[in-house]
């Protein structure tokens with residue numbers, strides 16, 4: 001296996017933990033209402049925590065792998081080199097800013113549009129999800145093996161919704177799931193939603209518009225767990241469907 005990819009995976013794992021600890025340290029300032037929060041758009045916020053955490057990741061990646069490019073939610077992109085690091089320093093920002101626990105750090109290494117490795121770290125539960133192409137998916141040190149299940153086993157999926165898509169499509173999806181006897185949750189973090197699909201905590205994930213930095217790590221982790229992922233490009237982003245194959249005709 002490409003040694004350089006193994007080195008990059010080790011870098012990403014340590015950086016995800018370090019960035020998670022830094023982001024967690026800002027929670028005290030949130031509790032004191034001492035963190036500047038900027039509204040980027042409808043339900044789209046950023047704080048000093050997001051920016052500083054992304055800067056920590058970006059600077060260390062530039063030091064260790066200067067030949068690689070970078071694309072981050074908060075500090076933009078420099079797309080030189082064969083591979084690009086695609087980073088969301090705090091995925092689930094709205095949850096984070098309201099001191100909910102459901103947020104994570106997401107780091108992926110992407111070549112020609114395909115993720116070759118991904119790391120998702122949930123500091124609230126100290127859970128590190130990771131995958132390297134062809135080498136399987138892991139939760140901490142435990143290998144993740146998908147239970148492909150079948151139609152009568154599928155019972156709960158995780159959904160994401162963006163104001164950039166049609167609300168009726170989202171509502172029709174929920175209606176279709178209930179008609180099939182399938183429950184759903186919406187947690188506001190695509191990265192964690194995909195990581196939990198790989199870990200068997202959800203049977204599927206769907207979101208009709210999502211950014212690359214929210215999903216690239218989750219895509220390789222779900223694939224390496226042996227599950228189905230379908231990515232479709234959209235102007236400025238993607239539509240994603242993933243999970244047990246029995247969900248393909250339902251998550252449309």
Ligand code: LIP
Nearest residue numbers: 091092093160161188189190214
């Ligand atoms: C979030 C995604 C989520 C989506 C939210 C938001 P952020 O990313 O993970 O799936 O529904 O609108 O885009 O902004 O927390 O990094």
